[in-house]
Amino acid sequence: GNSVTQMEGPVTLSEEAFLTINCTYTATGYPSLFWYVQYPGEGLQLLLKATKADDKGSNKGFEATYRKETTSFHLEKGSVQVSDSAVYFCALLNSGGYQKVTFGTGTKLQVIP
Amino acid sequence: DGGITQSPKYLFRKEGQNVTLSCEQNLNHDAMYWYRQDPGQGLRLIYYSQIVNDFQKGDIAEGYSVSREKKESFPLTVTSAQKNPTAFYLCASSIVSTGDTGELFFGEGSRLTVL
Numbered sequence: 001g002n003s004v005t006q007m008e009g010p011v012t013l014s015e016e017a018f019l020t021i022n023c024t025y026t027a028t029g030y031p032s033l034f035w036y037v038q039y040p041g042e043g044l045q046l047l048l049k050a051t052k053a054d055d056k057g058s059n060k061g062f063e064a065t066y067r068k069e070t071t072s073f074h075l076e077k078g079s080v081q082v083s084d085s086a087v088y089f090c091a092l093l094n095s096g097g098y099q100k101v102t103f104g105t106g107t108k109l110q111v112i113p
Numbered sequence: 114d115g116g117i118t119q120s121p122k123y124l125f126r127k128e129g130q131n132v133t134l135s136c137e138q139n140l141n142h143d144a145m146y147w148y149r150q151d152p153g154q155g156l157r158l159i160y161y162s163q164i165v166n167d168f169q170k171g172d173i174a175e176g177y178s179v180s181r182e183k184k185e186s187f188p189l190t191v192t193s194a195q196k197n198p199t200a201f202y203l204c205a206s207s208i209v210s211t212g213d214t215g216e217l218f219f220g221e222g223s224r225l226t227v228l
Contacts, residue, residue, distance in 0.1 A: 036217075042222070043117075043219035043222050044203065046216050046217070105155035
């Protein structure tokens, strides 16, 4: 079956530090990959996505590249801000069939001034 | 503004009581979903529906029930059979069409606490 594995948190960084949150997946076929972000007390919102191998998703300074050879979709940001403090979820949607999204367990990021 | 509205935001329940969580969307999306979120476990799918009057069990459907009588609405009932109902519940919707990448749109969630 499908699965997503994320690095465990929490991750604590100083403002302007470089961020990497690792995500690897297991899936048959050619899934679409997503990063969602959840701010405290809120629902999730899409941060970025990639639909095929070697695609790079980007938004708000965050980037992730779909690496089929390593089945990875690591999230990066060059300089984090306090406002980036949130929980980040990696997710996949397998091609074909009903749209059932598989989520990772989430990684909490705390950015301190 | 288009979006998904969940209510109530906070709900307290005594053991043995059924409760119903509301989810309404005005995005004209065909598919709707209910997820449960627990600390350290990510999101787990309870039920989903791709069209009106049809729904399917997800990974953890036991102790829950849903209905989909209208495209806009997908209420979730947490029954007394659910042994550990205290959690954060998230409703989501998505377009279902050829070529769509499957982005989910989420409500702000309902936090249920069993006393």
